Amino acid sequence: MDFRIAETFTDALARLPAQEQKAVKTSAFDLQVDPSAPGLSFHRIDKSKDPNFWSLRVNQDIRIIVHRTQGSVLLAYVDHHDKAYAWAERRRIEAHPKTGAIQIVEVRERVEELALAPTVPIDSETEPSATAHEVVPLFSGIATDDLLLVGVPQDWLADVQAATEETFFDLAAHLPAEAAEALLEYATTGQLPYPTQTGAADPYAHPEVGRRIRNVEDRDELEQALNSPWDKWAVFLHPSQRVLVERTFGGAARVTGTAGTGKTVVALHRAAHAVIEDAKARVLLATFSRPLANALKPKIELLLAPHQEAMRRITIASFEDAGAQLFELIHGRRPAIASDEVIRAMLERAATDTGVTEPSVRFLAAEWRHVVDAWGLDDLDAYAAVPRIGRRNRMGSRQRESLWPVFETLRRTLSSRGLMTWPQTIRAVASHYASRVEKPYTQIVADEAQDLSVSELQMFAAIAPANGLFFAGDLGQRIFQQPFSWKALGVDVRGRSSTLRVNYRTSRQIREMADRLLPPTVRDADGLEDDRRGAISRFEGPAPVIRLWDDERSEIAGVAEFLRGWVTEGVSPDEIGIFVRSPELLGRARSAVARAELESMQLTERATESAGRVSIGTMHLAKGLEFKGVVVMACDEDALPLQSRVDSVVDEDELKEVYDTERQLFYVACTRARDRMLISSVRPGSEFIEDLTAPE
Numbered sequence: 246m247d248f249r250i251a252e253t254f255t256d257a258l259a260r261l262p263a264q265e266q267k268a269v270k271t272s273a274f275d276l277q278v279d280p281s282a283p284g285l286s287f288h289r290i291d292k293s294k295d296p297n298f299w300s301l302r303v304n305q306d307i308r309i310i311v312h313r314t315q316g317s318v319l320l321a322y323v324d325h326h327d328k329a330y331a332w333a334e335r336r337r338i339e340a341h342p343k344t345g346a347i348q349i350v351e352v353r354e355r356v357e358e359l360a361l362a363p364t365v366p367i368d369s370e371t372e373p374s375a376t377a378h379e380v381v382p383l384f385s386g387i388a389t390d391d392l393l394l395v396g397v398p399q400d401w402l403a404d405v406q407a408a409t410e411e412t413f414f415d416l417a418a419h420l421p422a423e424a425a426e427a428l429l430e431y432a433t434t435g436q437l438p439y440p441t442q443t444g445a446a447d448p449y450a451h452p453e454v455g456r457r458i459r460n461v462e463d464r465d466e467l468e469q470a471l472n473s474p475w476d477k478w479a480v481f482l483h484p485s486q487r488v489l490v491e492r493t494f495g496g497a498a499r500v501t502g503t504a505g506t507g508k509t510v511v512a513l514h515r516a517a518h519a520v521i522e523d524a525k526a527r528v529l530l531a532t533f534s535r536p537l538a539n540a541l542k543p544k545i546e547l548l549l550a551p552h553q554e555a556m557r558r559i560t561i562a563s564f565e566d567a568g569a570q571l572f573e574l575i576h577g578r579r580p581a582i583a584s585d586e587v588i589r590a591m592l593e594r595a596a597t598d599t600g601v602t603e604p605s606v607r608f609l610a611a612e613w614r615h616v617v618d619a620w621g622l623d624d625l626d627a628y629a630a631v632p633r634i635g636r637r638n639r640m641g642s643r644q645r646e647s648l649w650p651v652f653e654t655l656r657r658t659l660s661s662r663g664l665m666t667w668p669q670t671i672r673a674v675a676s677h678y679a680s681r682v683e684k685p686y687t688q689i690v691a692d693e694a695q696d697l698s699v700s701e702l703q704m705f706a707a708i709a710p711a712n713g714l715f716f717a718g719d720l721g722q723r724i725f726q727q728p729f730s731w732k733a734l735g736v737d738v739r740g741r742s743s744t745l746r747v748n749y750r751t752s753r754q755i756r757e758m759a760d761r762l763l764p765p766t767v768r769d770a771d772g773l774e775d776d777r778r779g780a781i782s783r784f785e786g787p788a789p790v791i792r793l794w795d796d797e798r799s800e801i802a803g804v805a806e807f808l809r810g811w812v813t814e815g816v817s818p819d820e821i822g823i824f825v826r827s828p829e830l831l832g833r834a835r836s837a838v839a840r841a842e843l844e845s846m847q848l849t850e851r852a853t854e855s856a857g858r859v860s861i862g863t864m865h866l867a868k869g870l871e872f873k874g875v876v877v878m879a880c881d882e883d884a885l886p887l888q889s890r891v892d893s894v895v896d897e898d899e900l901k902e903v904y905d906t907e908r909q910l911f912y913v914a915c916t917r918a919r920d921r922m923l924i925s926s927v928r929p930g931s932e933f934i935e936d937l938t939a940p941e
Contacts, residue, residue, distance in 0.1 A: 246280060246316060246317060246318060247316060247317040247318070247449070247460055248276075248277050248280075248317070248318050248460070248461050248467075249317060249318070249319040249320070249449070249458050249459060249460050249461060250319070250320045250458070250459050250461055250467065250471075251319060251320060251321050251322075251349065251457060251458045251459075252456070252457045252458070253321060253322050253349060253457075254309075254310075254320040254321055254322055254323060255471075257322050257323045257324055257332075258323055258471065260324075261307075261323070261324075265303075265304075265307055268303050268304055268307060269303050269307060269309060269323050269471075270468075270471045272285075272301060272303045272309060273309065273320060273467065273471060274464060274467065274468075276301065276309075276311070276318065276320075277461070277464065277467055278464075280313075280318045285301060286301065286302035287299045287300070287301055287302075287311070287313075288300045288302070290310075290330060290333045290334065292330075292334045293333045293334050293336075293337075294334075294336075294337050294352050295312070295333075295336065295337035295338055295339075297312050297313055297314055297338065298310060298311075298312055298321070298333040298336075298338075299311045299312075299313050300329060300330065300333070303323075306325050306326050307323065307324070307325060307326075307329075308323070308324065308325075308326050308329040308330070309322070309323045309329075310322035310323065310324075310329050310332060310333045312338050317449075319338070319458065321333070321336075321338070321349065335351055335352055336349055336350060336351055336352060337349075337350055337352055338350070340448035341393075341396055341398065341448075342393070342399065343390075343393035343394055344393075344394065344395075344396055344451065344453065345448055345451055346396065346423075346448060346451035346453045346454050347448040347449050347451070347454050347458065348396065348398065348421045349421065349457070350398045350400075350401075350421060351419045352400075353398075353400040353401060353404075381409070382406060382407055382408060382409055383408050383409060383410060383413055383428075383431075383432050384405055384406060384408060384428060384431065384432075385406065387431065387437060389402060389406075391437060392405055392406075395423065395424055395427035395428070395437060395438070396421050396423045396424040396427065396453065397420065397424045397428075398420070398421065398424070401419070401420060401424075404416055405420075405428065408428075410432075413428070413429075413432065414753075414785055417429065421457075422456070422457065422783070423453045423456075426747055426781060426783070429781045430746065430779060430781055434778065434779040436779075452484040452487065452488075453484055455482055455484065455487060456482055456483045456484065463551070465550060465551040466551060468550075482510070482514065483507065483747060485743075485745060485746075485747070486507055486510060486511050486514070486745065487514075489511050489515065489743055490511055490514040490515045490518050491518060493712075494712055494715070494741050495712060495741070496711050496712055496714075496737065496738075496741060497706075497711055497712075497714035497715075497716070497736050497737060497738050497741065498714070498715050498716070498738060498741040498742070498743075499694065499715075499716040499717070499718070499738040499741065499742045499743070500512075500715075500716070500717045500742075500743050500744075500745060501717075501718060501719055501720070501742065501743070501744050501745070501775045502719060502744055502745030502746065502780070503719060503721065503748065503756070503760070503777050503780045503916075504719060504721075504722060504748075504750070504751065504756075504759070504912070504913070504916035505748040505749060505750030505751040505756065505782075505871075505916060506745035506746060506747060506748050506749070506780065507745055507747070507749055508692065508717040508718065508719065508745060509541075509692050509717065509869065510749075511717060511745070512530065512690045512691075512692040512715070512717040513530070513541065513544055513545055513548060514548065515690050515715055516528050516530040516545060516559055516688075516690045517545060517548040517549055517552075517555075517559075519687075519688045519690075520549070520552070520555040520556075520558045520559055521549070521552055521555050523687070525687070526558060526687045526688060527558050527560075527685065527686050527687050527688075528558060528559045528560070528686060528687065528688045528689070528690065529559075529560045529562070529567060529685075529686045529688070529689045529690070529708075529709070530545060530559055530560070530561045530562075530690050530692070531561075531562055531563065531564055531567050531689065531690070531691045531692070531705075532563060532564070532691070532692040532693050532869070533563065533564060533692075533693040533696045533725070533868065534563050534693075534868070535563045535566060536848070536849070536866060536868075536869070537563070537692070537693065537868060537869040538561050538562055538563045538566065540869055540870070541561055541692070541869075542561050545559060545561060560686075564671075564691075564697065564698070564701045565667055565671070565701075567704075568667070568670055568671035568674050568701070568704055569670065571674045571677075571678075571685060571704075571708065572670050572671075572673060572674050574685075575673075575674065575677050580665050580670040581663055581664050581665060582664070582665060582666065582667060582670065583659060583662075583664040583665065583666055585610075587664070588610065588613070588655070588666070589606065589610050591655050591658050591659070592606055592609050592610055592613060592651065592655055593606045594658075595650075595651045595652075595654035595655045595658065596609060596651050598654060599650040599651050599654060601647065601648065601650070601651050607893060609648070609651060611893075611899070612648070612652075613652060613655065615727055616628075616631060617652045618666050618668050618669070619668060619698060619699050619700070619727075620699055621668060621669070621672050621699075621700065622652075623656075625645070625646060625649045628645055628649055628652075629642060629645055632729070632730070632733070667700075668698065668699070668700040669700075671698075671700040671701055671703075671704045672700045672703060672704070674704050674707070674708070675700065675703040675704040675706070675707040675708070676707075677707075678707040678708045679707040684707075684708055684709050684710060685708050685709075686708055686709040686713070687709065687710070687713055688709060688713040688714075688715065689705050689708070689709045689713060689714055689715065690715045690717070691705060691714075691715070691716045691717065691718075692717045692718070692869075693717075693718055693722075693868065693869070694716035694717055694718035695718035695719055695720050695722055695723040695726075696718070696722075696723055696724065696725040696726045697716075697718075697726065698726050699729055699734065702731060702734055702736055703734055705736075706734065706735055706736050711736075714736065716738065719775065720767040720768075720769055720775045721763045721767050721775065721777065721909060721912060722868075722909055722912065722913050723906065723909055724865065724868075724906050724909050724910045724913060725906075727902060728769060728770045729770055730770040730771050731769070731770070731771055732771045737771075738773070739771070739773065742773055744775070744776065746779050746780050746781060747780075747781055747783065748780055748781065748782040748783065749783050750871050750916075750919055751782060751916055751918060751919060752782055752784055752785055752786030752787075752918075752919065752920055753781075753782035753784070753785055753786070754785065754786050754787065754788050754789060755786065755789050755915070755916070755918050755919075755920075755922050756780065756782050756916070758789045758915070758922075758937050759912055759915040759916050759937075760777060760780070761936050761937055762908050762909075762911055762912045762915070762933060762936055762937065763777060763908070763909070763912055764777075765777050765778045766778070786919075786920045786921070787920065787921055789915075789918075789921075789922040789923070789924065789937075790807075790922070790923045790924070791923075791924045791925075791934060791937065791938065792923065792924070792925050792926075793926050793927070793928045793929070793930050793934075794925070794926070794927055794928065795927070795928060796927060797833060797927055800833065800837075800878070800879070800925055800926070800927055801833060801836045801837045801840055802840060803925065804823075804834075804837035804840075804841075804876055804878060804923065804925050805837045805838075805840035805841040806841075807876065807923050808821065808837065808838065808841035808843060808859065808876075809841045809842075811873075811874045811921060812841075812843070816873050816874050816920075816921070817857070817873075818843050818844070818855075818857055818858055818859045819855035819856060819857050819858060819859070819860070820872055820873040820874065821859045821860070821872055821873070821874045821875070821876070822859070822860045822861070822862070822867070822870060822872035822874075822875050822876070822917055823837065823838070823845075823859060823860070823861045823862075823875070823876040823877075823878055824861075824862060824863065824864045824866075824867050824875065824876070824877050824878070824914040824917070825861075825862075825863060825864070825877075825878050825879045825884075826863065826864055826879065826880070826884045826885050826887055826910075827863060827884065827887060828863060830878070830879040830884060831847065831861060831862075831863070833878060833879050834861040834876075834878050834879070835847075835861060837876075837878065838859045838861065843858070843859050844857065844858040844859070845858055845859050845860075845861050846858040846859070846860055846861070847860075847861055847862060848860055848861065848862030848863075848866045848870075849862075849866075860872070864877075864910050864911070864913060864914040865910070867913055867914045867917050868913060870917050871917055871918075871919060872917055872918060872919065873918075873919045873920050873921065874918065874919075874920065874921035874922070874923075875914070875915070875917050875918035875921070875922050875923075876922075876923045876924075876925060877911070877914045877915055877922070877923070877924045877925070878923075878925045878926075879925070879926065879927070880911075880924055880925065880926040880930060880931040880933070880934060881926050881927050881930065881931065882929055882930060882931060882932070884931065885907060885911060885931035885933055886903060886904055886907035886908075886931075886933075887907065890903050890907065891903060907933075908933055908936075911931075911933050924937065
């Protein structure tokens with residue numbers, strides 16, 4: 246007999262107190278071991294339209310709603326007695342007549358009437374005006390058969406056909422998720438996405454079903470699902486995600502999408518799938534920073550809990566740490582990395598020794614970091630020919646010739662002291678493996694790939710076969726690296742680039758406001774375009790709030806009031822994050838938390854449990870995190886963009902790059918929010934705030 250668990254069950258389980266959850270899990274395990282055991286207390290739900298709904302007694306008040314057929318048992322819902330029965334009485338589980346996919350459908354006549362056809366008020370003593378505004382249904386241009394093809398239940402067709410902009414979101418909450426998302430995509434793009442027709446005889450085998458209902462093979466899999474109700478990504482995958490997880494590509498591949506569309510979910514599942522399916526696979530799961538790598542580790546452990554042997558064949562590391570580990574494997578020692586301060590002092594000395602007085606040391610440091618060291622230039626000819634994407638200021642051949650001795654002297658000085666830079670370290674690894682047939686990894690899955698450097702991309706191309714490279718990223722979240730051509734370095738993802746459009750993390754209101762910070766399309770150096778239009782959110786939420794205060798003291802008091810309000814509304818302190826632009830501003834965040842009589846925890850590169858505390862940190866540490874409520878605080882005029890970065894630029898093009906990355910950093914911080922967002926500043930506030938409030 247098949248044993249299954251539905252997303253509606255894990256959602257309901259997560260809402261119960263811990264002690265009740267424990268009792269529910271015990272009953273679920275007992276049911277899985279023997280669904281016909283005499284000790285299980287089942288009662289048919291007589292008022293349900295679906296005769297296969299039964300209740301399973303957990304204790305005096307808690308009931309699990311089970312859907313039982315001759316060949317399967319499905320955990321569908323759980324709640325206190327009356328609420329559990331009411332849920333079952335309003336639903337049926339059936340195969341859609343057109344798609345063949347099993348669906349959990351609300352019974353139309355059991356739903357309170359929806360206001361689906363608002364009319365224009367008309368004076369009772371006059372006839373309707375010929376110019377009166379006519380409310381046009383959103384989906385009047387879609388044929389009935391097409392509505393059925395995207396999963397709209399037959400008894401909801403009339404409601405969908407009558408829906409308007411004002412009524413659609415209320416209606417969508419009652420529709421199966423695949424139907425609601427398809428209709429929302431049509432409303433935003435004018436295109437109706439048609440799901441794949443599999444022709445599968447088993448209605449549970451349809452790809453759309455896997456996102457809502459999971460077949461559970463054994464106790465380990467059931468425990469994984471029950472112990473991680475918030476981590477639904479570990480159990481339920483959207484079909485567009487599953488295709489990317491399981492597909493074999495003919496070369497390097499990439500998945501893109503706006504913040505919250507599940508790129509990291511795809512990366513995690515693809516890495517896990519690789520080691521489960523191939524006992525000889527050696528996979529590197531890499532991401533931008535050590536904190537992000539620390540965050541990925543417990544998630545991959547969750548996915549591979551039933552496959553402990555496979556876990557040993559996955560390496561999880563930051564881009565730099567991955568290079569350092571391989572460098573140590575090759576040379577038997579860790580690289581000695583020169584700090585930015587040491588580099589700057591060496592450059593200043595090199596400029597003096599070579600008689601170079603112009604340009605400034607600040608310019609030389611930027612030129613070394615973004616051009617010479619980034620590209621691994623080792624002679625004047627290479628310096629003269631290097632592409633200057635991101636540093637487009639013109640430099641004549643004479644100027645480059647005059648500067649090259651400074652950089653050459655710096656390279657010799659580093660070598661004589663046994664020091665290296667990170668790009669040099671990573672290029673050394675790339676050089677070692679580039680010509681070798683045997684690679685240290687069979688596959689590399691790189692998350693946050695928009696922030697890969699030149700040398701890191703070269704290393705990945707050298708340490709795994711081309712068809713083993715998979716990248717996940719969003720150009721709109723690039724905040725560290727300047728753009729460059731991947732194709733020129735031998736990594737070509739053209740024809741193997743996919744875009745995710747369903748946002749699981751962020752409410753529609755927050756997503757739409759944050760998207761105003763970025764252009765609708767972002768193009769990379771190879772001409773590939775990330776189209777941000779057409780993204781849709783799975784859920785609604787309160788409108789984001791923007792507050793400008795007269796001074797810092799007022800801001801601290803105001804933010805504290807918001808924090809108290811969120812906690813009163815049921816948001817746990819450890820589900821709240823506060824982000825500021827720079828470390829100097831953390832004091833304001835800390836004071837706001839204290840004023841709200843809550844505890845704070847400062848985010849660092851170490852993996853730390855928040856344990857009932859509000860997380861505070863800089864915007865750079867927001868990457869990869871998510872919270873129910875987010876405050877982006879101290880967005881002052883001189884803080885965003887950061888004035889010190891603006892003051893450090895050496896030409897107009899570098900100034901544009903600073904503004905672009907500061908804007909993208911602000912976007913990253915805003916999109917960490919799930920349900921609630923507050924943007925706070927002392928007057929007059931960042932110029933970027935005006936973009937958030939500008940009409941679309």
